[in-house]
Each structure stands twice: as C-alpha cells, then as structure tokens.
Amino acid sequence: MAKKLFIKTYGCQMNVYDSLRMQDVMKPLGYQPSESFEDADLVILNTCHIREKAEEKVYSELGRIRQEKEKKAAEGDKMLIAVGGCVGQAEGEEIIKRAPFVDIVLGPQSYHQLPEMVTRAIRNNGGVVELDFPAVQKFDLLPEEASPQGASAFLSVQEGCDKFCSFCVVPYTRGAEYSRSINAIKSEAKKLVERGSVEIMLLGQNVNAYHGEGPDGRSWSLAELIAQLAKIDGLERIRYTTSHPRDMSDDLIAIHGSEPKLMPYLHLPIQSGSDAVLKKMNRKHTAEFYLDIIARLRAVRPDMAFSSDFIVGCPGETDRDFEETLKIVEQVGYASAYSFKYSPRPGTPAAVEEQLPEAIKDERLQRLQELIRRKQLAFNESCIGKTMTVLLDRDGKYDGQLVGRSPYMQSVHVMGAEEYRGQLVDVRITEAYMSSVAGIIPASSRGAIFAKTKDVSTGSQEILRSNASALAAG
Numbered sequence: 001m002a003k004k005l006f007i008k009t010y011g012c013q014m015n016v017y018d019s020l021r022m023q024d025v026m027k028p029l030g031y032q033p034s035e036s037f038e039d040a041d042l043v044i045l046n047t048c049h050i051r052e053k054a055e056e057k058v059y060s061e062l063g064r065i066r067q068e069k070e071k072k073a074a075e076g077d078k079m080l081i082a083v084g085g086c087v088g089q090a091e092g093e094e095i096i097k098r099a100p101f102v103d104i105v106l107g108p109q110s111y112h113q114l115p116e117m118v119t120r121a122i123r124n125n126g127g128v129v130e131l132d133f134p135a136v137q138k139f140d141l142l143p144e145e146a147s148p149q150g151a152s153a154f155l156s157v158q159e160g161c162d163k164f165c166s167f168c169v170v171p172y173t174r175g176a177e178y179s180r181s182i183n184a185i186k187s188e189a190k191k192l193v194e195r196g197s198v199e200i201m202l203l204g205q206n207v208n209a210y211h212g213e214g215p216d217g218r219s220w221s222l223a224e225l226i227a228q229l230a231k232i233d234g235l236e237r238i239r240y241t242t243s244h245p246r247d248m249s250d251d252l253i254a255i256h257g258s259e260p261k262l263m264p265y266l267h268l269p270i271q272s273g274s275d276a277v278l279k280k281m282n283r284k285h286t287a288e289f290y291l292d293i294i295a296r297l298r299a300v301r302p303d304m305a306f307s308s309d310f311i312v313g314c315p316g317e318t319d320r321d322f323e324e325t326l327k328i329v330e331q332v333g334y335a336s337a338y339s340f341k342y343s344p345r346p347g348t349p350a351a352v353e354e355q356l357p358e359a360i361k362d363e364r365l366q367r368l369q370e371l372i373r374r375k376q377l378a379f380n381e382s383c384i385g386k387t388m389t390v391l392l393d394r395d396g397k398y399d400g401q402l403v404g405r406s407p408y409m410q411s412v413h414v415m416g417a418e419e420y421r422g423q424l425v426d427v428r429i430t431e432a433y434m435s436s437v438a439g440i441i442p443a444s445s446r447g448a449i450f451a452k453t454k455d456v457s458t459g460s461q462e463i464l465r466s467n468a469s470a471l472a473a474g
C-alpha cells in the first residue's frame with residue numbers, strides 16, 4: 001500500500017534540493033509525497049541551524065507534529081518522525097533527549113541511508129541516529145532518477161565549507177568542501193532539461209570554490225562547469241549560489257562577459273563593510289578586495305546586478321564599523337540584500353566573545369534594512385520602461401496573474417499571461433515596488449515563446465514552494 005511522506009524544509013536552497021532527493025530515495029519504498037503532515041506515515045523536518053531562531057522553529061513544529069503522532073497512535077496508526085538537516089547534525093542525540101517522540105535523527109550526509117534507517121526505526125521503535133560524514137559521498141548513492149522540478153531547477157554541485165568564518169556553523173554541520181564530478185552534474189542537468197527545466201541554479205555552500213573532477217581527470221573550475229552546461233540544448237539560463245569573494249576566480253569573472261546563458265546577477269555576501277570586523281569574522285578579504293570584484297564583473301557585464309548577506313552586531317562591532325557597512329550598501333547599489341542580527345552559535349569562535357546588547361543590534365538592523373529597502377526600490381525603479389526576459393513559472397496572488405524571475409532575480413508580476421506559464425517571455429516593466437516589479441507582454445513579443453515546460457509533480461511543487469519561505473528565514 002502507498003505510504004505518505006511529508007517533508008518540511010527550512011534554511012537554504014541546498015536543503016530544498018536535499019528534500020527533493022530524500023523524496024526520490026523514499027519512492028522505491030512506496031512513499032508518495034504528501035502536502036500536509038496530518039496524514040503522513042513519515043514526517044521529515046529538514047532543518048537549519050544557522051541562527052537560534054531557525055533552530056527554535058524546529059522544536060515548536062515538533063510539538064505540533066507530536067500531537068498528530070499521538071492522535072494517530074490512539075487510532076492504532078503509526079507515524080515516524082525524522083529530523084534531518086543541520087540541526088540534526090549539530091544536536092544529534094540531544095534532539096531525542098529533548099523530544100523523545102522523534103524516531104530518527106540524520107545529518108545532511110546520510111540521506112542515501114534513509115530507507116534503511118526507516119526500516120530500522122519501524123523494527124526497533126525509533127532511536128535511530130546517523131551523523132557520520134561517510135567516505136562514500138551521498139551524491140553517488142542517491143537514485144539517478146531525480147523528480148522533475150519544473151521550469152527552474154536546483155542542482156547541488158558542491159557541498160560543505162572550509163572557510164570557517166568565526167560566526168558560522170556551516171563548516172561543522174556540512175563538513176569539508178566536496179565537489180561532484182563534471183560528468184555527474186552534466187547528466188543530472190540533462191535530465192532536468194529533458195523534464196522541462198529551462199533554468200538551473202547550481203548550488204553549493206561555497207559554490208565558486210567548486211573543483212570537481214573533469215572528464216580528463218583534471219580538477220575543473222566552476223567557470224569550466226558552466227561552459228559545459230551552457231552547451232545543453234534547451235537549457236537557457238544558468239545561475240549559481242552562494243559564492244565567497246575569495247573564490248571569485250579570473251575565469252569565473254570572465255565567463256560573465258562571454259556566456260549569455262549565465263544570468264547577470266550574483267549573490268556575493270560581504271557580511272560587513274568594516275575591515276576590522278571582516279578580520280574578526282575570519283572572512284579573509286577586505287572591503288576593497290570585494291569592491292574590486294564588483295568593478296571587474298561590471299567591466300565585463302555592465303548590467304550585472306548584485307545581492308549580499310550582512311550580519312550586524314557581531315562581537316566587537318563599533319558604530320564606526322557599522323557605518324562602513326552602510327557605506328558599502330551605498331557604494332554597490334544592491335538589487336537586493338539579506339541582513340541578520342548576529343546570533344551566537346554553539347561551538348563557533350565568535351560565540352564565546354563578549355556580546356553586544358540586543359538593543360544595539362536591533363537599531364543597527366533597522367537602519368541597515370531601511371537603506372537596503374531604498375536601494376532595492378531604486379534598482380527596481382531603474383528598470384521601468386526596460387524589456388527583459390522573464391521565466392513565468394509561478395501563480396501570482398490574483399486570478400490570471402503569473403510571477404517569474406527577471407535576469408536580475410526580481411519577481412516580475414504579469415496579468416493575463418496564462419498561455420505563457422512555465423515559459424521565458426519578454427516583459428516590459430511598467431511598475432516598480434520594493435520587492436517586485438510588474439509588467440506587460442508587449443504585442444510584438446506575444447507568441448514569442450522561448451521554451452515550454454512540463455508540469456511538476458505535487459510533492460516537488462510543495463517543496464519548491466517552501467523554498468520561498470525558507471529563503472526568507474535563511
């Protein structure tokens with residue numbers, strides 16, 4: 001009999017990708033994706049440990065799921081609860097101590113073992129914990145058949161991080177840097193395109209540190225990977241995230257000027273505009289180094305747009321340091337940016353430093369976000385009157401409205417464009433808001449359809465939808 005699997009995803013895009021892959025790995029055991037946890041036989045929370053809030057959300061969600069599990073048990077039915085992702089990796093056994101109704105805890109490197117863990121949990125009544133960083137990579141052991149993802153797809157090419165920024169848990173939860181081989185990525189990309197994807201977002205915690213094995217046995221760079229993928233017919237757009245400034249190599253900068261399929265948008269987190277803070281953060285770059293990369297990218301691709309992550313209130317951040325951060329935002333003129341209050345994470349060096357008062361963090365975050373909002377609006381307003389190709393892949397809030405992404409990652413709303421669902425189409429931007437723009441399809445480009453896509457399965461849609469909120473949280 002078919003069983004139901006519900007996965008809730010928190011955190012970054014890599015978790016979104018991993019959730020899709022967990023769905024794939026459970027399919028042969030008869031688990032079909034479900035849209036809600038109430039009727040699920042197996043509930044997986046794919047968690048994020050990046051900030052305290054992200055972690056707390058997991059425990060409050062577990063409380064809700066526990067009630068459902070008890071209700072089911074009273075009716076003689078079983079519900080297995082698994083906690084995966086970065087909280088799973090960081091807290092391990094502690095989760096079962098704090099929430100004994102959790103049956104399985106697994107780290108991000110153990111997803112290929114999920115079927116065996118589920119079988120063990122059913123047999124032993126829970127208590128299964130798997131947190132190893134195995135020598136054999138999960139990517140090689142996951143099923144080759146990946147579910148279709150729709151017009152825009154995620155593809156993990158790199159995992160882990162060797163940077164050890166002093167505030168960050170990722171190197172501890174995701175382990176050392178690892179890159180998949182060029183051939184493995186190419187074959188997955190081809191399958192995604194065959195199944196309707198026209199855009200692929202290459203993912204990695206440190207994606208531009210990519211150095212996978214090429215067909216010639218040599219280690220290939222991200223730029224070389226992009227050049228290979230660009231040859232795939234039907235793949236129209238390539239993006240990659242997240243990049244570290246130190247790994248913006250010359251060939252990667254250059255390919256932005258020569259490869260039209262590579263979108264003119266880059267998420268390049270700087271975290272702080274102050275060199276003193278960057279040093280404390282162990283970022284291994286200065287503000288000047290960062291600005292030079294921006295300038296070089298704009299030199300090869302003048303319409304290049306940027307986004308960043310910022311952390312305010314790290315230990316030791318002075319008012320002057322914070323002013324430097326505001327200055328960077330002014331200088332770069334970001335198309336969008338994410339900003340967070342520093343959250344001390346257990347086991348990281350910055351957590352044991354003297355902490356700034358919450359009120360200072362709050363005030364700085366408000367000022368920074370106000371400036372970022374103004375910059376975003378200015379960028380969106382600068383697009384009014386321009387025509388840009390938009391991948392209309394989602395329903396809007398209103399009847400007959402579709403939403404898609406511009407080359408610069410803006411959300412673009414279009415009314416009355418139903419026939420263009422899942423397609424790349426030229427849109428003239430007519431209105432600008434803080435976090436989106438709206439436009440119309442000019443008569444001249446009506447009928448000019450660039451690509452067609454197939455439907456996606458419900459389960460994948462649910463996981464991909466959760467991406468929007470995941471990104472806001474992450």
Ligand code: SAH
Nearest residue numbers: 167168205242269309310311340341342343
């Ligand atoms: N690999 C990516 C970042 C992953 S985490 C990179 O290097 O940029 C996403 C963002 O969360 C980070 O860019 C950072 O801005 C933020 N972040 C990480 N640790 C944090 C912490 N302890 N407190 C607040 N924000 C944090």
Ligand code: SF4
Nearest residue numbers: 161163164165168170
């Ligand atoms: Fe975290 Fe720094 Fe690695 Fe990004 S580069 S994942 S912020 S340690």
Ligand code: F3S
Nearest residue numbers: 011012048049050086
């Ligand atoms: Fe892990 Fe991604 Fe969060 S790597 S800690 S899920 S941001």
